[in-house]
Amino acid sequence: MSTTTVEPTSLLRFATAGSVDDGKSTLVGRLLHDSKSVLADQLEAVEHASRKRGQQAPDLALLTDGLRAEREQGITIDVAYRYFATPKRRFILADTPGHVQYTRNMVTGASTAELAVVLVDARNGVVEQTRRHAAVAALLRVPHVVLAVNKMDLVDYAEPVFAAIAAEFTAYAASLGLGDIVAIPISALAGDNVVEPSAHMDWYGGPTLLEHLETVQVAGVSGDEPARFPVQYVIRPQSEEHHDYRGYAGQLASGVLRTGDAVTVLPSGRTATVAGIDVLGVETDIAWAPQSITVLLAEHLDVSRGDLIAAGPIPVPTKDVEAAVCHLHERPLRAGDKVLLKHTTRTVRALVKEISCRIDIDTLEQRSGAEGLSVNEIGHVVLRTAEPLALDDYTANRRTGSFLLIDPADGATLTAGMAGGSFGTAVDSAAPDANGEDRV
Amino acid sequence: MTTVTTQEQLVNRGNAFTLSHLDVLEAESVHIFREVAGEFERPVILFSGGKDSIVMLHLALKAFAPAPIPFSLLHVDTGHNFPEVIEYRDRIVEKHSLRLHVAHVQEFIDDGRLRERPDGTRNPLQTVPLLDAIEGNKFDAVFGGGRRDEEKARAKERVFSLRDEFGAWDPRRQRPELWSLYNGRHAVGEHVRVFPLSNWTELDVWQYIEREQIGLPEIYYAHEREVFARDGMWLTAGDWGGPKESETVQKRLVRYRTVGDMSCTGAVDSDAATIEQVIAEIAASRLTERGATRADDKLSEAAMEDRKREGYF
Numbered sequence: 001m002s003t004t005t006v007e008p009t010s011l012l013r014f015a016t017a018g019s020v021d022d023g024k025s026t027l028v029g030r031l032l033h034d035s036k037s038v039l040a041d042q043l044e045a046v047e048h049a050s051r052k053r054g055q056q057a058p059d060l061a062l063l064t065d066g067l068r069a070e071r072e073q074g075i076t077i078d079v080a081y082r083y084f085a086t087p088k089r090r091f092i093l094a095d096t097p098g099h100v101q102y103t104r105n106m107v108t109g110a111s112t113a114e115l116a117v118v119l120v121d122a123r124n125g126v127v128e129q130t131r132r133h134a135a136v137a138a139l140l141r142v143p144h145v146v147l148a149v150n151k152m153d154l155v156d157y158a159e160p161v162f163a164a165i166a167a168e169f170t171a172y173a174a175s176l177g178l179g180d181i182v183a184i185p186i187s188a189l190a191g192d193n194v195v196e197p198s199a200h201m202d203w204y205g206g207p208t209l210l211e212h213l214e215t216v217q218v219a220g221v222s223g224d225e226p227a228r229f230p231v232q233y234v235i236r237p238q239s240e241e242h243h244d245y246r247g248y249a250g251q252l253a254s255g256v257l258r259t260g261d262a263v264t265v266l267p268s269g270r271t272a273t274v275a276g277i278d279v280l281g282v283e284t285d286i287a288w289a290p291q292s293i294t295v296l297l298a299e300h301l302d303v304s305r306g307d308l309i310a311a312g313p314i315p316v317p318t319k320d321v322e323a324a325v326c327h328l329h330e331r332p333l334r335a336g337d338k339v340l341l342k343h344t345t346r347t348v349r350a351l352v353k354e355i356s357c358r359i360d361i362d363t364l365e366q367r368s369g370a371e372g373l374s375v376n377e378i379g380h381v382v383l384r385t386a387e388p389l390a391l392d393d394y395t396a397n398r399r400t401g402s403f404l405l406i407d408p409a410d411g412a413t414l415t416a417g418m419a420g421g422s423f424g425t426a427v428d429s430a431a432p433d434a435n436g437e438d439r440v
Numbered sequence: 441m442t443t444v445t446t447q448e449q450l451v452n453r454g455n456a457f458t459l460s461h462l463d464v465l466e467a468e469s470v471h472i473f474r475e476v477a478g479e480f481e482r483p484v485i486l487f488s489g490g491k492d493s494i495v496m497l498h499l500a501l502k503a504f505a506p507a508p509i510p511f512s513l514l515h516v517d518t519g520h521n522f523p524e525v526i527e528y529r530d531r532i533v534e535k536h537s538l539r540l541h542v543a544h545v546q547e548f549i550d551d552g553r554l555r556e557r558p559d560g561t562r563n564p565l566q567t568v569p570l571l572d573a574i575e576g577n578k579f580d581a582v583f584g585g586g587r588r589d590e591e592k593a594r595a596k597e598r599v600f601s602l603r604d605e606f607g608a609w610d611p612r613r614q615r616p617e618l619w620s621l622y623n624g625r626h627a628v629g630e631h632v633r634v635f636p637l638s639n640w641t642e643l644d645v646w647q648y649i650e651r652e653q654i655g656l657p658e659i660y661y662a663h664e665r666e667v668f669a670r671d672g673m674w675l676t677a678g679d680w681g682g683p684k685e686s687e688t689v690q691k692r693l694v695r696y697r698t699v700g701d702m703s704c705t706g707a708v709d710s711d712a713a714t715i716e717q718v719i720a721e722i723a724a725s726r727l728t729e730r731g732a733t734r735a736d737d738k739l740s741e742a743a744m745e746d747r748k749r750e751g752y753f
Contacts, residue, residue, distance in 0.1 A: 008458070009460065010458065011461035021749050039725070039726055039728045040726040040727055041725055041727050041728055042728060060522075063592075078596055078598050078611065078612075079596075079616075080588075080592075080595045080612070080619050081588050081595055081638070081639070082595065083588070083589045083641045085641070085643070088642075089461075090461040090641075092639055096566045101629070105616075107616075107618070108617065108618050109620040111619045112618075112619060112620075122708070141559045219456070230476040232471070232473045232475060232477075232478050233477050233478045233504075235504060235505075235506075235507050236507065236509075237506050237507035237508075237568045239507075241506070242506050242507075244510060245506060245507075249474050249503070249504075250471075250474070251467055251468075251470070251471040251620070256457065260535075278505070280470060280502035280503065280505060281468070281502055281505030281506060288459075290459070290464060290467050291459065291463070291466070291467050292466070292467040292468075292470035292474070292503070293469050305478045318575060328616045340625075342621055342623065344621075345475070345478065365703075398619065399619065399620070402618070402619045402621065403621070404618065406623055406625060409625065409645055410625075411602075411623065411625025411626055411627070412615065413616055413623045414614040416618045417614070
């Protein structure tokens with residue numbers, strides 16, 4: 001047994017999406033089980049519960065369905081987060097139910113994911129649900145997508161079946177603007193190409209799913225990305241030792257910040273110079289996203305929670321916000337609604353001026369004249385805010401381009417928003433023919 | 441504190457603009473602490489003296505350095521504590537000039553508001569004094585050290601978890617949580633439980649303890665202790681009611697993986713006496729920490745979910 005310290009590893013956040021019977025729970029169970037992330041007492045609990053329900057083999061789906069209602073109904077009703085590690089990487093898996101009425105759950109899981117695994121049944125190929133998952137991944141700007149063609153054992157591990165599905169999906173996903181797409185033929189049930197390479201598919205020369213997850217390039221911060229630093233909290237010790245200390249605490253949303261950098265404080269537009277950077281109590285001269293740091297400015301400015309310290313090309317603060325949104329709440333969102341808008345560390349009052357259109361997530365058609373958005377619906381809206389916001393376009397910055405709409409009456413989270421309007425233009429020309437597909 | 445080494449490590453690796461997984465988790469937890477400090481009136485940190493709450497406190501101290509943390513601590517004292525843990529608690533409170541609130545389960549039993557359970561387990565009894573302390577002190581945000589990897593009901597827990605005026609958690613009515621935008625809105629009388637370690641695993645916690653050289657109560661490391669066997673676990677003999685006549689006390693080399701009420705927290709056989717040895721032992725273990733050492737989670741398939749619904753953290 002080694003007693004040496006474990007090497008620092010990287011972290012990959014990813015999300016899974018699949019239709020009800022595509023075998024997503026089995027895939028997640030297989031990934032956890034074969035990567036030896038399920039411990040004996042958890043497996044014993046699953047075996048016990050499976051026996052109690054009269055099942056012959058342990059039902060790996062029980063590893064992920066944690067709530068009473070889920071076990072009773074045999075479905076997953078909510079996003080759950082799973083954790084596993086290999087010597088190469090630590091993983092946070094957002095396990096999102098793929099059922100049609102839970103679009104919001106995939107949106108939730110995809111919001112933090114750097115990779116999405118879209119699962120299809122090899123017998124059915126690309127269906128409406130698959131296109132919906134790809135559309136959500138594109139909307140949320142997930143940088144990497146894996147198409148996992150499951151149940152290859154049920155199509156005799158035939159290469160042409162896989163190749164046709166992969167080609168169709170890749171063409172569709174590329175039309176949505178999805179970047180890195182990798183297709184992997186698997187059998188979650190039999191364990192082919194999930195963790196172990198398959199003995200049945202000599203024709204496949206690519207990585208197993210886990211190998212790909214371990215090696216996919218995690219988006220690091222490049223030096224030329226504009227720096228964005230939302231101010232969370234002002235640190236003023238007012239002690240004798242730190243009498244004049246006034247630090248702006250926050251997490252770098254993007255880019256790199258160095259002492260001496262010229263920055264602009266938004267929305268006021270005043271300029272300043274970075275005089276010092278503390279990383280959690282230790283002085284440094286450089287920091288990069290997503291580090292939590294404290295910034296000291298050379299000039300005495302009025303800076304408080306909600307302000308954005310920015311360098312590079314800076315966003316123009318605006319009270320008029322156009323955005324793609326996914327509505328999350330049972331109460332519909334309607335034009336005329338007064339809401340709160342939370343953007344980075346700033347919460348302001350806002351008016352829903354217009355629901356410009358509703359997007360049919362199955363066909364990606366835009367339906368204008370929408371009265372409102374119901375739960376799980378995606379659309380475009382125009383908002384007017386009480387104070388100017390320094391928003392980036394979501395396509396340029398997931399962290400400073402995203403926001404929430406909140407009900408001022410009871411605090412409910414209503415809607416997820418992505419500033420800018422490029423999603424609609426990207427899919428206009430790509431709207432597929434929706435006829436002849438089964439509804440899930 | 442050794443944060444400076446993380447910057448050096450990264451630059452030395454020639455890959456200047458990436459972060460190790462511990463750095464990412466640390467940055468995320470600090471972000472959560474600062475969000476609460478920015479948005480709530482009266483936050484409090486639940487502090488049991490266990491490794492998770494110790495790491496949580498360490499992160500809070502770093503988040504606001506060089507200023508003191510703008511929160512007080514709350515300990516729910518079951519009356520069945522390990523003396524080493526109470527001693528540690530008092531030492532750390534004094535070292536950092538913190539303000540500590542203690543809610544005593546024993547007081548609630550003495551004045552009849554709680555009744556001792558036949559099995560002597562006091563862990564589930566903590567909920568009532570906890571909610572009483574939250575209400576009495578008007579705490580609006582309560583930090584807990586719970587991790588989603590601990591248990592399958594906790595895997596569904598939000599980072600910001602709204603509790604109603606009864607402190608109850610309703611898993612079907614949780615707010616969706618997207619990006620790093622946390623919604624802390626709540627009505628008067630409601631409060632929000634906040635879990636800064638949501639995305640950490642047991643191994644992450646230990647690796648971080650090693651990296652940051654964080655001191656822990658001695659019981660986390662192998663030591664000789666008088667224990668007796670009950671329900672497949674080694675329990676420490678003590679005033680709380682063990683052992684029964686049929687149970688024999690013996691001296692064994694053990695350590696604890698979790699710290700809770702003495703009546704339901706078991707020790708494991710171990711000769712891991714240093715952090716390095718503990719990490720190696722956990723990495724090779726085939727049992728989860730709760731499966732190995734917590735009796736209260738074995739009460740039913742949904743024991744944790746049921747307790748959380750009642751207001752447990």
